[in-house]
Amino acid sequence: MAYTFQWRPVLHSLPEMLWGALVTLEIAALAMAIGTVFAILLALAKRSGGKTLSALADIWIETARNTPALFQIYLIYFGLGSFGLRVDSYSALLLGITFNNAGYLAETFRGGFSAVPETQTRAARSLGLGQIRTMWHIVLPQMLRAVFHAMTNQMVWSILMTSLGVVVGLTSDLTGVTQQLNVVTYRTFEYFFVAACLYYLISKIFTISARLLASRLFRY
Amino acid sequence: MFFGASLSWNDILFMLSGAVTTIAITLASVAIGTSLGVLFGLARAGSPWWISWPIGGILDIFRSIPLLIQLVLFNSFNSMFRLHWPTYLVACLCLGIYAAAFCTEIVRSGVTAVPTTTRRAARSLGLTWFQEVVSITLPMATRIVFPSWIGLALGVMKDTALVLWIGIVELLRSSQIVTTRVQEPLLVLSIAGLIYFLMSFPIARLGAQLEKRWRIQ
Numbered sequence: 001m002a003y004t005f006q007w008r009p010v011l012h013s014l015p016e017m018l019w020g021a022l023v024t025l026e027i028a029a030l031a032m033a034i035g036t037v038f039a040i041l042l043a044l045a046k047r048s049g050g051k052t053l054s055a056l057a058d059i060w061i062e063t064a065r066n067t068p069a070l071f072q073i074y075l076i077y078f079g080l081g082s083f084g085l086r087v088d089s090y091s092a093l094l095l096g097i098t099f100n101n102a103g104y105l106a107e108t109f110r111g112g113f114s115a116v117p118e119t120q121t122r123a124a125r126s127l128g129l130g131q132i133r134t135m136w137h138i139v140l141p142q143m144l145r146a147v148f149h150a151m152t153n154q155m156v157w158s159i160l161m162t163s164l165g166v167v168v169g170l171t172s173d174l175t176g177v178t179q180q181l182n183v184v185t186y187r188t189f190e191y192f193f194v195a196a197c198l199y200y201l202i203s204k205i206f207t208i209s210a211r212l213l214a215s216r217l218f219r220y
Numbered sequence: 221m222f223f224g225a226s227l228s229w230n231d232i233l234f235m236l237s238g239a240v241t242t243i244a245i246t247l248a249s250v251a252i253g254t255s256l257g258v259l260f261g262l263a264r265a266g267s268p269w270w271i272s273w274p275i276g277g278i279l280d281i282f283r284s285i286p287l288l289i290q291l292v293l294f295n296s297f298n299s300m301f302r303l304h305w306p307t308y309l310v311a312c313l314c315l316g317i318y319a320a321a322f323c324t325e326i327v328r329s330g331v332t333a334v335p336t337t338t339r340r341a342a343r344s345l346g347l348t349w350f351q352e353v354v355s356i357t358l359p360m361a362t363r364i365v366f367p368s369w370i371g372l373a374l375g376v377m378k379d380t381a382l383v384l385w386i387g388i389v390e391l392l393r394s395s396q397i398v399t400t401r402v403q404e405p406l407l408v409l410s411i412a413g414l415i416y417f418l419m420s421f422p423i424a425r426l427g428a429q430l431e432k433r434w435r436i437q
Binding site for chain 1: 281284285286287288289290292293296297300301302374378379380381382384385392396399404405406407409410412413416417420421424
């Protein structure tokens, strides 16, 4: 092999990459939080909304699930320009992942809602709780427990999807920072290898802490 | 040089040829992924923990790192080891191994879902291990995991969009090239999205239907 590894510049810029990892986590967590809210609304629209609402939810869900995530980010980054909206790469990535998360989670939540027995709703209603309070205090907690595992998987996907930001020119997340350093130094393998290790660590740490959290939250 | 060029039939044809590239890479990667996946899946399902765990651990790495980074790393091997492999081969291998990481778990869940008693019965009727796997376990497991395998194949199809980063002109990249000429990103991207949708949605529906039908029996 006629290749000499140069690890020193990578070690030197490790702090920069760690900051990038923080931005990655920030985007993934935001996209997950907003996506969850939209996913619940989408699932409810499909369950109990009218024909129009249900059809709109269908369009959202099927587009999110049947086209590449990168395509969705492109559509927001380049496509919204046609409406005179100038979206920077950070928002395009965040909106794209949020859209994708919401579509996938909506299907998960639909399954989760049907796992909560209908009798629970009726019992809560006959105890005098309103529709919204029934949803908030009775149905949602049980539904979220049923889909917790699927949600942690989606969060890992969310973290991995943030790497797509570099394709629309994002330079602040982990992949973006790595690509910037790569362009300057041409140490492609070394930088991306360290980035790969960081991504692996992030997803493992997240998975393990989610498992610990689940064992505390769902003791009963 | 003229401005305001509108979308022509040639642009559509160009995008369709991009779609053909997408399909070709998908087929090759799914083929690699499935054959490796069956191999590793059988190994994981039927071997002691000191073989099963390392395979699982190594394949888990491929599922925990963004595909984009894997593509860049694979592509850098090409120049590091002076392999001179065509980019298509790099893309198919990388996606294939990525698919294998998911397929292994699918195959494993299918094989462990076949009752041990059934497998033992086959063996005691005189079938060898290989005969039993080919004519008892795999057919039964296929029935169980076929819907998730379809999901995997569609996932790989969507992930092929990432190979544009290492310089392959597939559907998404071809739509981007058309956009630079036509200057109507929303229209061109919508057409690309429609092509993706038409490639994915019917197969996804078929998978969901098969899942429903096979669950009843």
